[in-house]
Amino acid sequence: MVKVLTCGNKVWRNIQRFPVDPYHYTHIRQCGVYLSNSLIWFALRNNVRSHWKDLILTVDQFVIISLDLWMETYKQFQLPQSFDEVPPIAPIVCVLMECLCFFHYSNGYNFVIWQMREFGVEESWTKYM
DSSP states (O other): OEEEEETTTTEEEEEOOOSSOBOEETTEEOOOEEETTEEEEEEETTOOSOOGGGOOOOGGGEEEEEEETTTTEEEEEOOOTTOOSOOSSOOEEEEETTEEEEEEEETTTEEEEEEESSTTOGGGEEEEO
16 A cells, blocks of 8 residues: 655555555565655565565566656566576665666675666666676
């Protein structure tokens, strides 16, 4: 269930439920980040509430979901096509230099940052190592 509080009249109301649940584990809850009037989270398709190391995952399950606060609609962003390895720890969504980013570890030790240079344009993902 998703509820929105309208500050003017201080009324909570229900809006459409998330099409994909943001990923979180019982004691590790990633907050959404704010960019371009949207709240954004990392999510897994077919998410079962389990610890990351216990999940059997494929990169096809990874998605970033956003809630446009003005339109109250959701969008799903695919991760870059060259993101082809399930990292040992769940990726984290963040905002850097006014761009949507996510970061993760690769091959156990390499720290990788992906930046979406143009918000909402999946072809604009750029990799930094």
